Amino acid sequence: MPKKNDIFIDLEREMKSENVPGMGVAVFSHGQIIWQKGFGVLEKGKARxxxxxxxxxxxxxxxxxxxxxxxxxxxxxxxxxxxDVNGYMRSWKLQDNEYTADTKVTLLHLLSHQAGFIDPEGSFDVLSKLEQPPAMNDILSGQTRFLQEPLQSSCTPGSRFSYSDAGYCLVGQLIEEVTGMPFSTAMNRLVLQPLGLQRSLFWNIYKVKKPRGTSAGHDPHGTTVKGKYPFYPYPAAAGLWSTPGELAEFVVRLLAAGAGGRDFILNPEFARLMLSAHGCSEEAGLGVFVPRDAKGQVYLVSQGWGIGFQCKVYAFPAEGSGVVVMMNCDPGKPQNESLVGKIINKIGGRKGWPSCQSM
Structure with missing residues (x-):
């Protein structure tokens, strides 16, 4: 990995120019995290x-x-x-309509954004401090402002890709139904604890004390957002807080499992399933995206963008290499146009990776 004064020599200047108070980067190569570092501050105007x-x-x-x-x-x-996911649901069930009469919604549809759910514009916003977190059943039933109509398919499952927070709300409820645990507890036992990810959590800010060293969020002008730590009351879709290094660790072990390794929560068969395109989309893996570059090489993309934060994972399964960039700012533009994309392009240029692409 090039030294800071090579790739990152102008980063602090660029962060100031783009109103980014802080960011973290982790780089991995051939199955090993080889470099990670933090830049800037946790909160604008503070020295930490x-x-x-x-x-x-x-x-x-x-x-x-x-x-x-x-x-x-x-x-x-x-x-x-x-x-049929309804076979596992007890407290809430997806209502059949003309689109699901013959083709039922499955977990495979949900994980690949092909259940026929089309999130209405303006849905799935951040929770206000003046609101009480709603029950997931109420969200799925269309009784909250996060989804103002009952969840149901708008086309035949498997026939169309449509990125859906609603679909992952249903996955989260499904995990609770099957395990009999709150979602965050189930994810701790299924994923976070077995992988030793001690700085990662599905954080409910109303129930769990803020972890030490947590970054505040900032708007495109670099101003701390109201409440500092945005909370989305649908954790399966947008509840994870983590570090670049722990995201990199997860991806390194996922890619290794896909190549036949056994040091992951999924065996090679299921890791490869997660890393493969499914259904009507050539890029939709399970919880990730797996497009191909101009040479036909598969790469993995996972990215997040919300109130106060933006981040991206960009990796190459064939060589177990990639990068994670997280920043405590919503830049008001997608990753490929923001400082997140610029950093990935700089690293990728040295590694011979194709340019950062948006999903």
Whole structure:
């Protein structure tokens, strides 16, 4: 890995120019984390620096972890990947309509965003401090502002890709139904604890004390967002807080399992399933995206973008290499146009990777 004064010599200037108070980077190569570092501060106007163990909001990268937890339940025989999900639900069931009369929604559909759910514009916002966190059943039933109509398929499952937070809400509820545990507890036991990820958590800020060294979020002007630590009351889709190094550790071990290794929560068969495209999409893996570059090489993408934060995982399964970038700022533009993408491009240029691409 090039030294800081090579690739990162202008980073502090660029962070100031783009109103980014702090960020963290982790690089891995051939199955090993080879370099990680924090830059800037946890909160604008405060002196506490970002370190390698600083916790950022992972936003939609949460879905990668949720998918791994659900697949572990399939691996253990507690869930069926292609079963009707209603067969596992007790407290809430998906109502059939003309689109699901013959083709039922399955976990495979949900994890690959092909259940026929189309999230309405303006849905799945952040929770206000003045609101009480809603029950997931109420969200799925369309009784909250997060989803203002009951969840149901708008096309035949498997016929269309549509990125859906709603689908992962249902995955989270499914995990709770099958395990009999709150989602965060189930994910601790299924994913986080077995992998030794001690700085990662599905954080409910109303119930759990803020971890030490957690970064505050900032808007595109670099101003600390209201409440500092945004909370989305649907953790399976957007509840994970983590560090670049622990996200990198997860991906390194996932890729190794896909290549035949056994040091992961999923065996090689299920790791490869997670890393393969499914259904009507050539890029939708399970909880991740797996497009191909101009030479036909598969690469892995997982990214998050929400109030106060932006992040991205970019990796190459064939060589077990990649990078994680997390920053405590919503730049107001997608990853490939923000400082996140610029850093990945700089590292990728040295490694011979194709340019950062948005999903």
């Amino acid at each position: 620096p970002v370190k390698v163990n600083t916790v950022f909001h992972a936003c939609s990268i949460s879905k990668m972890f949720t998918a791994a937890g659900a697949l572990r339940l399939v691996q253990e025989g507690r869930l069926g990947l292609e079963d």
